[in-house]
């Protein structure tokens with residue numbers, strides 16, 4: 001990834017935009033940090049006074065005055081440091097909070113394609129790990145750079161006060177230190193990016209292994225999963241070590257540079273070549289001031305590592321935030337459509353797959369009628385019905401609802417018209433009740449939810465559970481059977497009471513008896529609604545108004561059950577083979 005200077009500045013600016021709303025804590029922190037710096041600056045003078053007092057044989061009233069001042073200085077310093085650290089940590093956590101809120105919000109409104117391409121684990125890791133890095137950078141950088149550079153500045157002032165000549169000698173080291181810091185920044189950023197990637201990979205692989213734990217067990221995938229993970233784990237360790245080694249080496253080199261300057265200076269002082277009659281108290285004051293710059297200098301260099309990692313984290317975070325949200329430019333809002341659906345010369349291809357999945361679909365489904373879509377696996381049935389709620393955008397042609405292109409509706413308004421029972425039901429880790437009364441349905445009355453649960457035969461199994469409808473379903477509904485999950489999804493669709501109903505293999509996980517029962521419930525539900533039904537079991541679609549057969553993305557047959565049976569085409573062959581079973 002290129003890090004041009006302007007690119008980096010943009011990142012700084014965007015990070016700053018997260019800091020600005022919380023600016024109020026900054027003055028508080030600043031006051032604290034100024035106190036810390038000032039009390040630091042006072043210590044060399046105190047040391048100088050100690051030497052003076054000692055030389056004077058402990059007279060000059062220094063015997064009590066000095067320890068008392070020293071004690072008070074550290075008390076003030078402690079309070080100031082506490083205030084600074086707390087207020088800046090507050091800032092850091094506030095930034096994390098806001099960043100996470102923004103990212104999560106964005107995660108809920110990205111186009112379906114985005115989720116197809118990006119592994120969930122990597123997205124999770126961005127939300128957890130990357131934001132943490134950014135915050136560490138921000139609070140760390142502010143504390144260290146303000147407090148420590150302030151401290152260094154006043155210490156340099158003290159050094160100059162004690163001896164301008166000695167200060168000038170030490171100053172020679174400054175450009176070398178600056179150059180070292182610059183060199184290390186690049187390395188820190190590079191390793192930071194690699195660590196992030198490996199964190200994302202680790203989350204992804206872990207998530208996969210946990211989700212597929214049954215497959216891992218039966219197909220003996222433990223070793224494969226462990227190897228995959230250990231590779232990533234190792235990469236993470238290595239990159240981290242590189243970062244640490246670079247940081248430590250930078251530390252040591254900086255210390256060497258400063259030490260070289262100091263020893264040179266002491267040698268000069270002892271030689272008496274330039275400095276005649278240098279007072280011991282002045283010399284000690286100077287040395288103390290200089291020695292005290294070492295710790296903050298070290299922190300500045302170390303925080304640079306955090307800063308660069310934070311920038312690297314910000315870089316990928318902002319990339320995600322900049323991903324365009326689902327296109328939603330339609331302005332038409334409707335309360336309830338009639339439900340006439342028309343596909344006009346519509347073709348579609350997924351971005352990730354090369355070929356067209358649906359070609360030249362022309363289809364009119366009149367309001368309130370039902371249409372079954374049958375065809376081989378992979379023929380494009382789910383894709384076709386998924387275009388209606390605009391999970392994906394059609395590539396050419398049009399999909400119209402009540403005669404208006406679905407792109408002209410406000411997305412929210414469009415989706416409000418549609419109920420969906422999808423092929424793979426995923427439930428939320430909540431109660432059965434809340435899974436039925438989900439989202440916009442959350443305000444539904446208890447009795448409405450119970451009626452829907454009854455109609456979808458949810459009550460039948462919920463009553464067996466200790467807490468009935470208020471029993472929890474587990475992660476993704478893991479505590480329930482596939483058929484039970486499906487019934488909850490159907491109850492949710494019944495509760496929504498929308499003019500359009502999409503049933504994609506809605507009863508595939510049910511036994512024939514349960515299917516028959518639910519089928520009659522669904523038939524009642526379908527009355528007066530435009531319904532698109534996908535089913536492999538043809539017995540469940542015989543009663544619909546019209547049936548189309550999809551084959552490799554093309555409509556090959558169309559008609560009522562009786563018409564298609566007499567045609568002796570794909571449909572009748574499929575039907576016969578199912579009934580001869």
Ligand SMILES: Nc1ncnc2c1ncn2[C@@H]1O[C@H](COP(=O)(O)OP(=O)(O)OP(=O)(O)O)[C@@H](O)[C@H]1O
Pocket residue numbers: 116350351352353357375376377378379380381382383384423
């Ligand atoms: N998210 C996706 N990204 C890329 N290609 C996809 C995606 N979903 C499906 N496809 C491809 O599109 C084609 C049609 O898939 P689709 O899910 O519509 O089939 P289907 O008729 O519903 O099959 P099934 O009866 O097995 O559910 C398949 O070749 C599939 O590989």
Ligand SMILES: [Mg+2]
Pocket residue numbers: 381382383423504
């Ligand atoms: Mg499908």
